Amino acid sequence: MVDCDNCNDEVGHVWKHRRPTETMTYRREEHLCAGCHPRMREGLSQRGA
Structure with a gap:
């Protein structure tokens, strides 16, 4: 398990995000879970999750 750099939750997978x-x-590189990553969060909200 890995930790999200934003919420510090222990999750199974994180994605890289380069934030200005x-x-x-x-640009600062962060490792974010699906709930914190901007693009993943958009995808989750479009699916109604």
């Missing part, structure tokens, strides 16, 4: 930092010249 305050300076907008650098």
